[in-house]
Amino acid sequence: MGSRHGFIYAHPDDETFLSGCLIRRLADEGEPPVLLLATRGDAGRQGLERAKNRQELAELREQEMAVAADILGIAAVEHLKWPDGQLDEVDFGTLVQGVISFIQRHEVEIVYSFAEDGGNGHRDHIAISKATTAAVLSGACPSVRKLYYANSPFIREKGLKPSIMIDTESMWPVKAAALRAHETQHVTINRTFGNLVDFPEERRWEAFVLGWQDGVLWPEREEVESQCP
Numbered sequence: 001m002g003s004r005h006g007f008i009y010a011h012p013d014d015e016t017f018l019s020g021c022l023i024r025r026l027a028d029e030g031e032p033p034v035l036l037l038a039t040r041g042d043a044g045r046q047g048l049e050r051a052k053n054r055q056e057l058a059e060l061r062e063q064e065m066a067v068a069a070d071i072l073g074i075a076a077v078e079h080l081k082w083p084d085g086q087l088d089e090v091d092f093g094t095l096v097q098g099v100i101s102f103i104q105r106h107e108v109e110i111v112y113s114f115a116e117d118g119g120n121g122h123r124d125h126i127a128i129s130k131a132t133t134a135a136v137l138s139g140a141c142p143s144v145r146k147l148y149y150a151n152s153p154f155i156r157e158k159g160l161k162p163s164i165m166i167d168t169e170s171m172w173p174v175k176a177a178a179l180r181a182h183e184t185q186h187v188t189i190n191r192t193f194g195n196l197v198d199f200p201e202e203r204r205w206e207a208f209v210l211g212w213q214d215g216v217l218w219p220e221r222e223e224v225e226s227q228c229p
């Protein structure tokens, strides 16, 4: 039995955007990850072309997520069902508790989430990043050994190098299929990844930096510093 990997994000499709190929690779290696989403993505205006209201959109996006999860080989998807776009208004302790429960229930050993800038500055992304870090540091998740953050402007400013780099070119058809599964999001997806037929060179890498390991924050940076007395 390999490691238990847990991905923790804000919206259905975050998992595919940032880590579709990493997830599929872990699944192929016999370590299918679990996924926690803080919202069901019910605030997206573009989805309301296809759904009458937020409730219907939430159900639709949950179904799309289930299809993407099958394509990526995700073992279980859980939704905290907090309101999309308002995650920073949720009581922080309650949000953290939801993350802790998920980690405990699945005995997650390796956690992946957004960096503290949320990658693109989205307030929901920032909120779930903070809650995930707080959960890992809380002492209530002894199963966790490593916490990785998706590469982002914040990470680059800190001068931190990713320790996981996935070249998505050879697996592009799989990632494209998972992106297509998030049908309601086609406008954002096409803006980010193009037509999904041609490989988007500028989106080649899925990259994660090690943010915490066995009680040490930014362990890689410390390693680098210790090599330069």
Ligand SMILES: [Zn+2]
Binding pocket: 010, 011, 014, 122, 125
């Ligand atoms: Zn998102």
